[in-house]
Amino acid sequence: MPFIDKLQHWAKTTGSRPAVIVGAQHFDYASLLAAAETAATLSGSGCESGTGAIAVIDEPAGVNLAVQFCAAIRQHKTAMVVDASWPQELRKQLTATAQKWARTHDQIIPPFLLGLSSGTSGLPKAFTRSAESWHESFIRSTEHFGLTPATVTLAPGPMAASMNLYALGETIFAGGTFIALPDFGPDTALAAVSAHHVNRLVLVPTVLELLARRGVATGQLARASPVLFAPAPR
Template sequence: MPVAQHVMRHAAERPSRLAVCGPAGELTYARLAERIHGAARHLIGLGIGPGRLVAIGLTDPVEVLVAALAADLAGATPLVGDPAWDRERWSRVTPAGPGVHVDAPLPYVAGPAVRHEPRPGDRAWAGFTSGSTGRPRAVVRSRASWTASFPHLSDLAGIRPDDVVLIPGPLVSSLYAFAAVHTLATGATALLPGRWPARTPGDLPARATVVHLVPHRLPDVLAHPGTLRTAVVGGAALDPDTRAAAARAGVRVVSYYGASELSFVAVDADGGGLRPFPGVEIEVRPAPAGSPGTEVRPARAGSLGEVWVRSPWLADGYLGDAAGPLRRDGDGWVSVGDVAEPYRAGEVLRVRGRGDGAIQTGGATVVPEDVEEVLRKVPGVGDIVVIGSPHPALGSVVTAVIEAERATPPPPRALLEAMARGGLDAAQRPRRWYAVPSLPRTQAGKPARALVAARLADGDPDIRRLT
């Protein structure tokens, strides 16, 4: 996925064009190319090359890109992680040990230009599917699985070399990492504040013509649109009212559905609904008859099924022996367990739930399994599913659904909250609590998280709120 060769080409053709603007300063394409070469020579001096892993834990997003692109130029695989992680946490995702761990900006080493011939099948990127809470899990990608999709996104969103693209989030997120390298591949300018501003959205640079972000941040940007022309929105469903507000502000919205393991799956470029991204085939497969957890009330939601995808944009898998939701069949189709309404080619895809379950709440990423592990210890909890419920300001709030038999009342909410306070960080604690007689389950017998979320959204009367 990294685009070192693209940067070198732009540096030769438009050396004075501004490439990146970060918290600590700016770099032209010529200067960025020089920094990448110098850092790549440093890595090569350490014995880093093809087949090696470069673990990157840096705060400054410009330094992250320099390190990632230097690793790319050296032929290695960059892995961008959270700078707050210690070596023990890194060891959990790189059991064989990375080739090198970068926790300070790479030094510049003088010398001749680095020559490496990139290949489409190179393992050119590894990125995490969740934030700094929970069990780290890294997805590994070939170069072509993302770079070959760049022209399609540019065409859909109308992104050009003269654009200035605002990317207001940490590059440990695959969404923001993709946005950054796509911008550099295009020859545009990437504005990289590193994270959402601490004060007001008006602090964001007003010169941006394009922004790439998650849905719950878009209303804040629309309050100060400046020169903004296009918003590329991913990571969750976009509220129709927000799209309408963007239209009133003169901002075109291109929203998409995908996953770290799948990359782009479907895109809505005009407000008419999600259609397959170029090169993507989609199936929504009904679960086998009689499978537990597949019964959704027909009068409310119809029969939901799993989203399966076949495309050139799929990831290779997970780093090391990490477990994850990615599954494959024998014909090249993959799924991460997301659910959708029945779908036929040519129709709009209506996704109803995310398979990985990671919850984005107020800028934090919460892994549901971590919350469930703590709350299962409460006496009277048979089982539990933790999901994210939509929230207008926070994006989502953590929501717990407790399994309790009808004849046995669920544990008091006060007891549940006391356990949450004692064992969870503030961002991880559920804000909404529900009880259900029986949780829907997958064929493997595990609670079907996405189906629980769909039932709750549909107002299933069997799910009652705890007060």
């Protein structure tokens, strides 16, 4: 489990600190752990479908996506998070393919993540990540970027994107606060920077340029707190 032990640690030691905020929804560390453990005991919920060792999470951007992701990892399942904005037929196809993959691939140590590409060039492509690879990356990236419980990270892109799932896990590992948006918009993102005192952004260069241009044009950058622009390691 690449970061669940840290979630348990922070829930026990500083449980009231904000863990995940998405729009008006929020969970502190104690509540996030409690919700994840409750979800992990349920089977066949409306937000997660699974066959054997795989959990397919088809959930709009929100704190419940984070709960289901943590719950899948807590159960030692392979998690696949699909983008809820994709067409329903595509999501059904990906779910069926993932469940078939889980039935036909007998692995001693299954991957904890079955990630998906953005699908901008066609059918999304799948890749796997091991718990060990992310855990080792968290150790190094938190040190490299100087992440602490005081770090407030905004990832304005889709929560289902692997980069943002990594940023979520990395933030929990460091004990900081992870911010996402229910729907992307440059003004919404800039408002979140000011409202939550964001001091780190995780995004792609095109989005950084968009936010910078909009911030300069509207004067919002002058009101925003200093931000470390840092793309998450993959």
